Amino acid sequence: MDTVLAKGETRTAGMVRIDGRTFAMGSTRFYPEEAPIRRVRVDGFWIDETPVTNRQFAAFVRATGHVTDAEITPDPRDYPGMPPEMAxxxxxxxxxxxxxxxxxxxxxxxxxxxxxxxxxPYGKGSSTLNLPDHPVVHVSYRDAEAYAAWAGKSLPTEAEWELAARGGLEDAEFAWGDTLAPDGKMMCNYWQGAFPAQNLRLDGFERTSPVRRFPANGHGVHDMIGNVWEWTCDWWSLPTPKGPGCCPPSNPRGGPMEASLDPAQPHAPIPRKVLKGGSHLCAENYCQRYRPAARIPQTIESATSHIGFRCVVRDAPPG
Structure with a gap:
């Protein structure tokens, strides 16, 4: 069930208000799964200023005892062909x-x-104790959803996420304009150099970076581009052109869960959600997805060192 904001509630601390509006979603300049450009309507909502941090996720774990999927030994019966030593x-x-x-x-x-x-985050011997303000990583969709429910929030739809990420620049390819690094200035944490072997670290970081280290976009939201990919609540599907009618669709959602399955993996039918925003591993020679329109599918049980999330609170419906 979606979480909505009721009158008088205060869980929007640390969040930014995004007013409802119609905007152009998608792009035709980079990857085919982003097209076509289509106008959609999104109602107003609040969104976290930053991705959820290690500090915030630690508070959730202390309060609930939540165990993430990455901490649970997988059942080989759920993964046909898995070698026993990998369980x-x-x-x-x-x-x-x-x-x-x-x-x-x-x-x-x-x-x-x-x-x-x-x-x-990097295995045995590593720790997040010195990374409290970095985005939490190694969180599956289930983990992100559990945090959102505990916080009295929700995960954003793809349309909500993209509207917030654009920062009011509807026709720009990046969240700050049409140039990746204007006058050489690093606007987000992405990979500089020839991925995956040459990392020039012109932005100052080899992996994740503390939130708010780079400029906020026009809405006052930080780190929606680069740093870590972010979960949305939409099942993966390819966009479709607007059908007949006068008005753009309101609060669009992805396709059905069944359509999100990867046809290349018929023996492991794990549903996929939409990830947005790119990460510190996106580079000019590989995965130019440090843009609001960028999107990729990710299986809901996946947890990696470059996937995180943020939350939203939707306005209560009138009446």
């Missing part, structure tokens, strides 16, 4: 290769790391 708790961690690799081989830089989870 251990852990998560995917980015590991830069030592030399050139094909950009079509993501397993060259992703490693399933035992004991990697939100408290130990």
């Amino acid at each position: 251990k708790a852990g998560s995917l961690v980015f590991q830069p290769p030592k030399g050139p690799v094909s950009l079509d081989a993501p397993l060259s830089w992703w490693a399933f790391t035992f004991a990697a989870h939100w408290r130990k």
